[in-house]
Amino acid sequence: xxxxSSIFTLDVALAVLLIFAGSFVQTTIGFGMAIVAxxxxxxxxxxxxxxxxCLVAIGLSLINASKHKSSISIGGLKMAIIGRIPGSVVGxxxxxxxxxxLMSLALGFFVLLSVxxxxxxxxxxxxxxxxxxxxxxxGFMGTSSxxxxxxxxxxxxxxxxxxxxxxxxxxxxxxxIMSLIVLFFVGHFTLTHVWLTLPLLPASxxxxxxxxxxxxxxxxxxxxxxxxxxxSLSGITAIVQGFLFY
Numbered sequence: 001x002x003x004x005s006s007i008f009t010l011d012v013a014l015a016v017l018l019i020f021a022g023s024f025v026q027t028t029i030g031f032g033m034a035i036v037a038x039x040x041x042x043x044x045x046x047x048x049x050x051x052x053x054c055l056v057a058i059g060l061s062l063i064n065a066s067k068h069k070s071s072i073s074i075g076g077l078k079m080a081i082i083g084r085i086p087g088s089v090v091g092x093x094x095x096x097x098x099x100x101x102l103m104s105l106a107l108g109f110f111v112l113l114s115v116x117x118x119x120x121x122x123x124x125x126x127x128x129x130x131x132x133x134x135x136x137x138x139g140f141m142g143t144s145s146x147x148x149x150x151x152x153x154x155x156x157x158x159x160x161x162x163x164x165x166x167x168x169x170x171x172x173x174x175x176x177i178m179s180l181i182v183l184f185f186v187g188h189f190t191l192t193h194v195w196l197t198l199p200l201l202p203a204s205x206x207x208x209x210x211x212x213x214x215x216x217x218x219x220x221x222x223x224x225x226x227x228x229x230x231x232s233l234s235g236i237t238a239i240v241q242g243f244l245f246y
Contacts, residue, residue, distance in 0.1 A: 011044045015196075016203040023060055023207030025227045028215060030165040031149030031172070033057060033204075035114055035231045038146045039107045039238030046100050049107070050146035051183050051193040054176040056204045057146075061173035063208060068166030077171050079128045080135030080152060084175050087139025092182035094144040104242035107145050111235030114150035115228050118157075126155045138171075143179040148172070161220065 018040055022033035034053050041048035065072060098106070124130065134151040142148020152171055156164055183189035214223075 012199055015041055016199055019200045020203040020207040023204040024211045027208045027211035028223045030168040031153045032227055034146040035111055039111055039234040042107055043241050051189040052197040053146035054179045055197040056200050057172055057176040060204050061169045064169035065173055068162050071163040071166035072170045079131040081174055083132035083135030084139035087136035088143040088178045088182045091140040091143030092186045095188050096186050101242050101245045104238050108235045108238030110141055110145050110147045111231055115231050117150055117154050143182050
């Protein structure tokens with residue numbers, strides 16, 4: 001039985017700060033909450049990843065999508081959402097067979113890979129087949145580690161800022177629901193995960209509100225590079241922890 005008193009601990013306070021920072025980053029650049037928060041949340045308590053992050057992502061994605069609804073192209077996201085379905089199933093099966101230490105290593109690897117991809121000076125234009133492939137890998141990474149943003153962000157990164165935020169938010173809303181459905185059937189989404197999520201929701205909203213205040217005052221490039229540094233440290237920490245407890 002999950003005790004209400006366990007909500008008020010130092011670990012929960014740290015989790016709240018991580019979600020606050022991650023939500024700020026995601027609102028400003030369109031993605032990144034899980035990249036910032038997931039590796040360190042996993043060190044606090046493996047139960048935080050991936051279900052609670054997916055639950056937070058649903059709420060954050062919904063309010064961001066609502067803000068940028070005029071820039072969303074659901075038709076353009078259709079193939080990515082279709083590709084996301086088998087990717088989510090494969091990611092869910094991974095959780096059944098992989099140990100906590102290997103998951104920590106995988107989280108760190110996914111984060112550092114995401115940072116490297118973000119720095120690549122390449123331009124990949126989205127088309128139906130590429131959207132489906134990106135959706136598949138987003139589903140695989142998102143369901144297994146909650147870090148499902150980079151494949152889609154790489155493909156859509158050259159869109160106008162509000163269009164990028166809107167399309168990514170709409171995609172994350174639907175994809176997080178898919179992940180939770182799969183996680184439920186593989187036993188990784190229970191009432192315990194819901195209780196863990198409750199303190200994180202206000203923190204996510206506050207991160208969103210602060211990001212709105214800062215959008216016109218801090219350059220998107222400064223936030224992007226700052227978040228990449230933070231992500232790199234987070235990923236390295238997860239890899240070190242994974243090797244220590246392997």
